[in-house]
Amino acid sequence: MxxxxxxxxxxxxxxxxxxxxxxxxxxxxxxxxxxxxxxxxxxxTHLGAVAVKTGxxxxxxxxxxxxxxxxxxxxxxxxxxxxxxxxxxxxxxxxxxxxxxxxxxxxxxxxxxxxxxxxxxxxxxxxxxxxxxxxxxxxxxxxxxxxxxxxxxxxxxxxxxxxxxxxxxxxxxxxxxxxxxxxxxxxxxxxxxxxxxxxxxxxxxxxxxxxxxxxGILSMHCSANVGEKGDVSVFFGLSGTGKTTLSADPKRSLIGDDEHGWDEEGVFNFEGGCYAKIINLSKEAEPEIYETTRRFGTILENVAIDTVSRRVDLDDDSFTENTRASYPITHIPNVVRAGMGGHPTNIVMLTCDAFGVLPPIAKLSPEQAMYHFLSGYTAKVAGTEAGITEPQAAFSTCFGAPFMALHPSVYAKLLGEKIAKHQVDCWLVNTGWSGGPYGVGSRMKIAYSRALVNAAIDGTLSAGEFEKDPFFGLMIPKACPGVPAEVLNPRNTWTDKAKYDETAKGLVERFRKNFDQYKQYVTAEVAAIM
The missing domain is CATH 3.40.449.10 (Phosphoenolpyruvate Carboxykinase, domain 1)
Known part of the structure; x- marks a missing residue:
């Protein structure tokens, strides 16, 4: 049958x-x-999603x-x-x-x-x-x-x-x-x-x-959205860096939240849905994604559920911290139904720095963009894996090494060509820790990260003043609407400045050691970034 x-x-x-x-x-x-x-x-569940376990x-x-x-x-x-x-x-x-x-x-x-x-x-x-x-x-x-x-x-x-x-x-x-x-x-x-x-x-x-x-199409592990004027922004980032969260902006239309191609006409979504990490998801911080967990057609993976009332607890990590929601992209109210947009005007590379030494936002030169794309840096924090008791640097080239079948230089070359051809502004955004490393400092507020990204995309930051970070060579804005000035330079948020300097130098050395494997594939200017 x-x-x-x-x-x-x-x-x-x-x-x-x-x-x-x-x-x-x-x-x-x-x-x-x-x-x-x-x-x-x-x-x-009580509002229509279906809850499953992955074993x-x-x-x-x-x-x-x-x-x-x-x-x-x-x-x-x-x-x-x-x-x-x-x-x-x-x-x-x-x-x-x-x-x-x-x-x-x-x-x-x-x-x-x-x-x-x-x-x-x-x-x-x-x-x-x-x-x-x-x-x-x-x-x-x-x-x-x-x-x-x-x-x-x-x-x-x-x-x-x-x-x-x-x-x-x-x-x-x-x-x-x-x-x-x-x-x-x-x-x-x-x-x-x-x-x-x-x-x-x-x-x-x-x-x-x-x-x-x-x-000759660049495939990207990224989210993408578009503004009212047709300006497209792309967000690279590994799991837990805020890729899905920051691209789901009520003021911009979502093209897609995880995988895209960039061809001769612009970017296009690979998918028809979203697969969002939802542990500790709140209605206040992420209202659009939150509402998807209460919709027919959404799959809630490993989310705790009361089997009597059928109500779910999005804060419960009893099964895993990697709780997920799979839903059609049309569950997000403000989406580009065609799944396509023009060429990006801004590229945002997201990291979650658990060492607390990278700035919450920095403007990248084309050479720095290539360096950070090939590096694909984020950090694992204590408790996420057995044996991890302090922050550990994690490098995943192209922000998606497990899914890249070709040599990373293939993707980097395509990205560099497209950045140059379309004059794209590039940014590094740290959604991780401020005021100290994990266990000492605090996680960057989502509201601050949103304000910084919005100011980068609308041109506010580019029109302002910058100062150069002495360790990573990054250009840090001196002011941003909605964000306290002292937060912008991470060294200012640390009580122990000498400890900050020591930690920053240590992370720079990790970057250098990891990048040795790519030096033969890039220009001298890119190789000399750090």
Whole structure:
């Protein structure tokens, strides 16, 4: 039996799926809700969102991600700890066992697109055994119209089976969990994890591989919004730096919150939804995102819920600090429905500096922008991972190393060319600590970060005076409306100035050591930034 058979495009037989039971083909949200409840996958909350648990994995299984090492991609992949090679024969054996596992099983299929640009979008198919993972795919990718579903032929297919586990000794995996990309066969297989974020990030990896090489398009781990005058701003940043929060501005229209391409016409969203971190989310600080947690169609991952009243507690981190909400981008009231905008006028690079020594905002030269893009700095704080008792510097090149299949210099070169061509203003924004490191100082107020970003985007800061930081060489504004002047220069906020100087010098040295790996790929001016 097939449900929604009228919308069926290319059949499942070409994927090797021949004996499935019920096939739910691109079902609407209401059908998926029914199946989520019927199958015991989640609970409907009191205002209509659905609450689910991801089990053992509450985040990405970074060490379990592989790329099949085959002739079409071998010379292009930046092999290493992030992009681990996988044997093609082992892949085939694992794939065949997955197909056997699906015999007699109910499955859910979502035919959709990755990329809002009609010129550059990638047709995608997501096949999964969980109804809520199908809803996740429906939320996160660009939905196909009824006409587009007819004859839909996927460019890449994700086969996601959380309850299927690998046998490392047989399959060549590290553990029972795996996320494996096969560029030659245009398929991604996922097993042993119920964390839905693996689906979207796998497709992001695909776009990061295809677009720069095939079309000269810069793929970016960033959010983007646009003002009333058509001015586009791009926000680079790792998890926890405020990328989603600062781009969801009531005064500007959201293009997208996590992944974008930058082509000859401007920026375009890769996705059709948002995947926001929501621990300690408040109505006052982030009203638009807060309201999405109370909407039909939103998935709340690992959020605590009272099973009697069905009310959720967004401050409860009992399951994980990485609580998430997946929702269609149209849940945000002020969005660009087309998912596209012009060329950026401002680029904001976000960091969460737990050492408390970077300024809350600084204007970057083009060379500094290249340096910080390749560095991709943020900091882990005590308590976030086992063994971390004090702040630790974390560098993730291009602000998204786990998803960048090509060498970082490929993305950096494209970014540098586009910054120069379109005369983009670049900024470094620290949403981390002020007045001391984590445990001593305090986290920068969201209101201050918003005021600083707004002043950068509307030109207020560029028109004012700056002073040069002696450690990082950054240009710090002397004044900003709505932000106390003493906050702007981080050294002024520390009681122990000598300790600040020592900490700043230590972070500079960390930057230098990390950047040694990129010096041969950049100009002398970029290499000499620090």
């Amino acid at each position: 097939r449900l929604n058979d009228i919308t069926r495009g290319t059949g499942l037989e070409e994927h090797g799926i021949t004996n499935a039971n019920l096939i739910y083909w691109t079902p609407p949200t209401s059908v998926l809700y029914e199946q989520i409840v019927k199958r015991g996958e989640g609970l409907v 053992h994995y509450t985040g990405r299984a970074a060490n379990e991600k592989f790329i099949v090492d085959e002739p079409t991609c071998h010379d292009h992949i930046a092999w290493g700890k992030v992009n681990q090679p996988f044997d093609p024969a082992k892949f085939d054996g694992l794939y065949n066992r997955m197909m056997a596992y699906l015999h007699g099983k109910d499955i859910f299929v979502q035919d959709c697109f990755a990329g809002a640009s009609p010129k550059h979008r990638l047709p995608v198919r997501v096949i999964t055994e969980k109804a809520w993972h199908s809803l996740f795919a429906r939320n996160m990718f660009v939905r196909a119209t009824a006409e587009e579903l007819v004859g839909h032929k996927p460019g890449f297919t994700v086969i996601d089976l959380p309850n299927f586990h690998a046998v490392p000794k047989i399959d060549g995996t590290n553990t029972e969990t795996f996320i494996i990309v096969n560029f030659a066969k245009k398929v991604i297989i996922i097993g042993g994890t119920s964390y839905a974020g693996e689906i979207k990030k796998s497709i992001f990896t695909i776009l990061n591989y295809l677009l720069p090489q095939d079309k």
